[in-house]
Amino acid sequence: MRLHHVQLTLVPGGEAEARRFYAGVLGLPEIPKPPELAGRGGVWFCLGEVQLHFGVEAASSPSRRHIAVQVDDAAVTHAAFHAAGYATEEAVPLDGMRRFYCRDPFGNRTEILEVRTRTALKGPS
Numbered sequence: 001m002r003l004h005h006v007q008l009t010l011v012p013g014g015e016a017e018a019r020r021f022y023a024g025v026l027g028l029p030e031i032p033k034p035p036e037l038a039g040r041g042g043v044w045f046c047l048g049e050v051q052l053h054f055g056v057e058a059a060s061s062p063s064r065r066h067i068a069v070q071v072d073d074a075a076v077t078h079a080a081f082h083a084a085g086y087a088t089e090e091a092v093p094l095d096g097m098r099r100f101y102c103r104d105p106f107g108n109r110t111e112i113l114e115v116r117t118r119t120a121l122k123g124p125s
Helices: 015-025 074-083
Strands: 005-010 043-047 050-056 066-070 088-090 097-103 109-115
Touching: 005 015, 015 043, 015 050, 015 074, 074 088, 074 097, 074 109
Parallel strands: 005 050, 066 109
Antiparallel strands: 043 050, 088 097, 097 109
């Protein structure tokens, strides 16, 4: 079993803002929605082997729930968010990781993390 996709929300007409954040800053490639779903709006991206789907909702409440994206250099990604005008929030330090949070234009929280040691990759035994 493995994860196929995660769905987050964006506001009606928010596709261009989603592209600016996820494709423009994070560099995620956009993937086409199936023709049967294209009329609903939204946008899909590829994040490694997992798809990131954005469905349209009139409103959503920001919360602590989030996705986490592993990058090669958190400092470079941090600077890219600031250069694009997005605020970031430092995260509690974890051994072997550099990480921070950023909210997309719709309030979805994204954790950005850089794994600095192999032990940081290990999950529960």
